[in-house]
Amino acid sequence: MDVKTFCLAVLSLGAATGYEIKKACEEGCFRHFYAAGFGSIYPALAVLCRDGLASVVTEAQEGRPTRKVYRITQKGRLALADSLLGTPTPDRVRSDFLFIAFFAHLVPPRHLDTLIRDYRTRIATQLTELEARRAEARAPGEAFTLGYGIAVYRAMLEYLDQSGPILIGEILRQGLSPLRDGDPPVSGEAAQ
Amino acid sequence: MDVKTFCLAVLSLGAATGYEIKKACEEGCFRHFYAAGFGSIYPALAVLCRDGLASVVTEAQEGRPTRKVYRITQKGRLALADSLLGTPTPDRVRSDFLFIAFFAHLVPPRHLDTLIRDYRTRIATQLTELEARRAEARAPGEAFTLGYGIAVYRAMLEYLDQSGPILIGEILRQGLSPLRDGDPPVSGEAAQ
DNA sequence: CTGCCCATGTAATCCGTTACATGATTAA
DNA sequence: TTAATCATGTAACGGATTACATGGGCAG
Numbered sequence: 001m002d003v004k005t006f007c008l009a010v011l012s013l014g015a016a017t018g019y020e021i022k023k024a025c026e027e028g029c030f031r032h033f034y035a036a037g038f039g040s041i042y043p044a045l046a047v048l049c050r051d052g053l054a055s056v057v058t059e060a061q062e063g064r065p066t067r068k069v070y071r072i073t074q075k076g077r078l079a080l081a082d083s084l085l086g087t088p089t090p091d092r093v094r095s096d097f098l099f100i101a102f103f104a105h106l107v108p109p110r111h112l113d114t115l116i117r118d119y120r121t122r123i124a125t126q127l128t129e130l131e132a133r134r135a136e137a138r139a140p141g142e143a144f145t146l147g148y149g150i151a152v153y154r155a156m157l158e159y160l161d162q163s164g165p166i167l168i169g170e171i172l173r174q175g176l177s178p179l180r181d182g183d184p185p186v187s188g189e190a191a192q
Numbered sequence: 193m194d195v196k197t198f199c200l201a202v203l204s205l206g207a208a209t210g211y212e213i214k215k216a217c218e219e220g221c222f223r224h225f226y227a228a229g230f231g232s233i234y235p236a237l238a239v240l241c242r243d244g245l246a247s248v249v250t251e252a253q254e255g256r257p258t259r260k261v262y263r264i265t266q267k268g269r270l271a272l273a274d275s276l277l278g279t280p281t282p283d284r285v286r287s288d289f290l291f292i293a294f295f296a297h298l299v300p301p302r303h304l305d306t307l308i309r310d311y312r313t314r315i316a317t318q319l320t321e322l323e324a325r326r327a328e329a330r331a332p333g334e335a336f337t338l339g340y341g342i343a344v345y346r347a348m349l350e351y352l353d354q355s356g357p358i359l360i361g362e363i364l365r366q367g368l369s370p371l372r373d374g375d376p377p378v379s380g381e382a383a384q
Numbered sequence: 385c386t387g388c389c390c391a392t393g394t395a396a397t398c399c400g401t402t403a404c405a406t407g408a409t410t411a412a
Numbered sequence: 413t414t415a416a417t418c419a420t421g422t423a424a425c426g427g428a429t430t431a432c433a434t435g436g437g438c439a440g
Contacts, residue, residue, distance in 0.1 A: 001291050002399080009295055019419055030294070033287040040400055042421055063409060065419035084299050088288030088307070090314065095225040096280030098340060099193050102222070103201055104333035107276050115280070122282065140362040141296035147355055148290060148348070155347030159340055170332040194427075211391055232428055234393055255437060257391040 003036045003044040005083045011054055011072040012080055013139075018042050018068070029133050029142055032126065032149040045070055053079050101167070109172050116164045120157065127153040195228045195236040197275045203246055203264040204272055205331075210234050210260070221325050221334055224318065224341040237262055245271050293359070301363050308356045312349065319345040 010021050010030075018041050025034050036044075045068075048054040053076035060066050072080070097119045104112055130149045137143035202213050202222075210233050217226050228236075237260075240246040245268035252258050264272070289311045296304055322341045329335035 001286075001288050006291070009291070012295070012298070017419075018421090019417095030291075033285050033290040035284060035286075037401060038419095038421080039402070039423095046421095061418090064417095065406095065408075067419060080295075081298050084292050084295055085303060088292055088311075091285065091287040091289060092227060093225050093283065093285050094193075094227075095283040096193050097283060098225040098337050099198070099201070099222075100276050100280055101340075102331070102333040102337045103204070103272075103276055104336065105331050106204070106273050111277060119280075139294070139297050140359055140366070141294040144296065144355055144359045145290050145294045148293075148351055151347045151351040152344055155343045156340070159343040163336055163339055167332055167336045174332070209391075210393090229429060230391095230393080231395095231430070238393095253390095256389095257434095257436075259391065 001034075001083070001088075003040040004047060005080070006030075006034060006036060007041060007044050007048060007070075008053060008072060008076055008080045008083070011048075011070055012077060015069050015071045017070065018045050021045075027129075029130075029137070029146060032130065032153075033145070048076065052076075104167055104171050105174065107171075109168055112171060113168055116160060116168070120160045120164070123153055123156050123160070127157065193226075193275070193280075195232040196239060197272070198222075198226060198228060199233060199236045199240060199262075200245055200264060200268055200272045200275070203240075203262055204269060207261050207263045209262065210237050213237075219321075221322075221329075221338060224322065224345075225337070240268065244268075296359055296363050297366065299363075301360055304363060305360055308352060308360070312352045312356070315345055315348050315352070319349065 006025070007021055010016060010024050016024070018038065021041050022036070022038055024030055025036050045054065045056075048070070049056055052073060054070045054072055057069050057071070058066060059069055097115070100107065100115060101112075107115075127150060130146050130153065134143060134146045134150065137146055198217070199213055202208060202216050208216070210230065213233055214228070214230055216222055217228050237246065237248075240262070241248055244265060246262045246264055249261050249263070250258060251261055289307070292299065292307060293304075299307070319342060322338050322345065326335060326338045326342065329338055
């Protein structure tokens with residue numbers, strides 16, 4: 001799902017400005033499975049209007065910058081319904097944390113400990129926010145989606161609390177993997 | 193973590209070809225938190241060599257295409273250790289499935305049902321594969337990382353089984369949201 | 385005999401992030 | 413007075429996907 005479709009979808013819930021759409025994905029209920037910046041939202045909104053899938057009204061405000069309120073059009077609703085019918089691409093997850101954790105044996109235990117703690121905090125925060133949102137969920141899909149995130153984050157926390165200390169313990173026991181002096185000795189069978 | 197660092201990290205586990213690195217991220221133990229294609233791996237490997245972080249040996253094979261086996265260098269190990277010390281960027285998740293599910297009220301219930309079933313199948317498959325891998329985990333970080341994925345996938349399955357049918361039930365009860373004839377009537381309070 | 389596995393790479397293109405540019409209001 | 417919120421946009425850059433190009437071996 002590209003940013004254009006995302007914007008269209010958000011607009012289907014009601015009129016909004018680019019700024020509000022951005023907030024929807026960084027604080028709102030899309031946070032845990034979608035992200036987009038101004039640099040992609042504003043151009044996407046422009047294209048949506050150009051293609052007749054959305055319309056704009058510029059609203060002057062006193063004491064605040066002028067805002068451009070976008071609304072989805074009938075053509076836009078049809079286009080959205082159509083996009084929603086397509087086969088979804090597989091989920092993409094990019095986790096620096098897991099990447100570093102995989103190579104825990106190359107990281108000082110102190111650092112690893114901080115890493116896990118910070119990560120745990122981040123997850124816990126997200127979880128709290130999702131839980132707060134769930135009460136106000138309007139559409140059934142919104143509640144489903146929030147519940148999904150909550151279930152996943154809970155599982156993460158549980159796992160971190162259980163296995164984080166174990167990992168650190170193992171790393172402490174083994175000591176830091178020494179940086180070998182040359183190229184790795186053997187061939188083959190590496191990444192497999 | 194860019195592809196360069198990823199390749200370097202995989203090479204730190206042993207020598208490998210570009211093809212093998214690709215497999216490592218689409219079938220191997222990185223699958224659930226990293227992805228990269230040939231188009232980015234091969235150039236990355238070239239840069240790694242150019243910068244002296246890896247070395248290459250071309251190996252001719254009978255009955256198979258010639259392969260280029262890459263090995264991490266000492267300089268590469270230092271660079272990797274350094275990269276691992278940096279602050280990880282927050283996890284990024286992009287889920288078409290959740291996106292569509294959010295707008296379940298715009299999707300025919302039949303389609304929604306298929307969608308959830310297919311998604312469930314995909315998750316279940318991934319889970320099975322991760323569980324199989326865990327037995328062979330070598331580094332402590334690998335086991336930790338696999339366990340993390342397993343915990344998350346299990347939570348997903350559980351949630352899908354519990355809440356999937358409920359969602360479909362709600363959609364069936366409400367009927368498809370009709371495509372309104374004009375622009376949405378109200379302003380403001382949309383995306384929030 | 386079709387299609388997948390092995391194996392490498394390049395080129396074009398697209399998409400998105402980041403940085404830049406601007407500026408008033410308000411809460412801490 | 414410092415930072416954050418509100419609010420819009422462009423330009424440059426970078427990274428990554430996709431398509432293209434090639435080709436033998438092997439299993440169904």
